[in-house]
Amino acid sequence: MTQVGLVGVGRIGAFHAATLHALPGVEVVVADVQAGRAEALAASLGADWAPDVGALLDRRPAALVVATPTGSHAELIDRGVAAGIPVFCEKPAADTSARTLEIVNSVDKHGGRVQIGFQRRFDAGYAAARAEVGRGALGRVHTLRGQTCDPTPPPAAYIATSGGVFKDCSIHDFDAIRWVTGREVVSVFATGSARGEPFFAASGDVDTAAAVLRLDDDALATVTATRYHGAGYAVTLEVQGTHGTVGAGYDGSLPLRPVGNPPRTGVCTWPEGPPHPSFMSRFHEAYVRELQAFVDYAEGRAENPCTVADALEALYIAEACDLSRAENRPVTLAEVRR
Ligand SMILES: NC(=O)c1ccc[n+]([C@@H]2O[C@H](COP(=O)([O-])OP(=O)(O)OC[C@H]3O[C@@H](n4cnc5c(N)ncnc54)[C@H](O)[C@@H]3O)[C@@H](O)[C@H]2O)c1
Incomplete structure (x- = not known):
């Protein structure tokens, strides 16, 4: 044992x-x-x-x-x-x-x-996206879109000690983007807004955030996060390249409701089942x-x-995003790297 x-x-x-x-x-x-x-x-x-x-x-x-x-x-x-x-x-x-x-x-x-x-390194979708990039199936990867959406905020006490949305939430996307592409982030531009519960602003945090990342091969990534995704828990990563595009997290419980499909292309019935209520069901197998x-x-x-050195790289990206949001300007990783 x-x-x-x-x-x-x-x-x-x-x-x-x-x-x-x-x-x-x-x-x-x-x-x-x-x-x-x-x-x-x-x-x-x-x-x-x-x-x-x-x-x-x-x-x-x-x-x-x-x-x-x-x-x-x-x-x-x-x-x-x-x-x-x-x-x-x-x-x-x-x-x-x-x-x-x-x-x-x-x-x-x-x-x-x-x-x-x-x-996310153990999620079937993220692992498959990494494999597709690794075998060159997407061609030259130029765009990534990652998102992490909580249905409702965690408790106020959790937010106060969480380190803020980039360190607490988007850090998963930052690690996933490094891991899937094998590239490093060189600069970021990040912003956020706090229109929900007052405890976000009281902790200097935001409840909704967006960041644009430039990778060291000039690929671009957007990462968004919100604590108010009433439709359900949603975590996805899209990877686009010159030859193909893949999406991780697009299972039947992704709370995304396509609307207005023209009859020519058929009506998409997705999502097929109840939305994921939280990270626990979405990532259970991972x-x-x-x-x-x-x-x-x-x-x-x-x-x-997944080493501490990996965690440090993801944290540098989060700290660069914090600085970018605070000063409303693009920030290079070199500015925060120790
Ligand atoms: N990987 C993920 O998907 C994921 C999801 C949620 C949380 N987390 C991380 O997990 C950590 C915990 O988050 P949570 O939401 O479970 O927090 P939580 O507040 O629900 O639980 C923390 C527990 O730790 C106990 N505790 C506090 N300080 C302690 C100490 N010094 N020694 C022993 N016990 C102590 C508390 O009494 C509490 O029971 C955070 O760092 C968070 O970032 C990761």
Whole structure:
């Protein structure tokens, strides 16, 4: 049995705990700063729990999963690395690029093993788009369009510590664009608006955002995000090239209703089923594959599929977008890179 310790049993942590508990050969032990939460989740799963992180690490689990709020990731990664335990940490690796760079250096120095949670790398559509680009099926890729739309905002307390829409939400699109194209972003122009709940503006955040990215081969990408997509949870990536175009995320539950189709081309009945209510249903299979990949990596059976260095690159893009939005001007990655 591989014993996996999991810290933070909130929205995503409880979901990951259930996923880990269901993986063959894995036994999960959960902990949370609110010990009662960990105890209750453990009871509902039939799993074990520890009263705090120290007690969890004292058990010397074979691997550690960090699903606490963003501000605590760096410290918990450090504790796992110092104890010689492979760590999976939810995105982003830390709340600033300065802190993420420290983790990159510490992981290098101590030979640590840390995987970051960008689950789109394990989504069938994103993986297929990457394969199409890789085999040249699209020709010269010139345009990408990524979007992340939440049906309703997360709680106000979450927004206050999330780091803002680019670090919290669009960072998935930034990682996906790098991963699918194999290219780096060289400059961004980003903007946003806050017309929903006042807690967005109070946190200096926006509820709707858009960014234009220029890649190092001069391909262009647009990334949009909103916390108010009442139609349902929507995450897609379109990749266009000189020979072809593909779209990831266009399943029967994508909440997009075509209108006004002329009879000549037929009426599209999509979406076929109820919309995805949240990231949990949309990415369920990707999360399972991601955590299985982490267990394989922790056990030395596979390579790291998403390093802290990858997380740092995505965070640089998010920080460039924050600066661009704040100063209403294009920003090069060189300006934020450390
Ligand atoms: N990959 C994804 O699709 C995805 C989706 C949602 C959230 N996330 C990320 O996961 C992280 C958690 O988000 P969430 O929405 O689950 O948050 P949440 O607020 O719902 O849950 C966080 C949990 O961690 C506990 N906690 C807080 N500080 C702690 C500490 N120092 N030690 C132990 N436990 C602690 C809290 O009591 C709570 O139970 C965030 O960094 C977020 O960016 C990723």
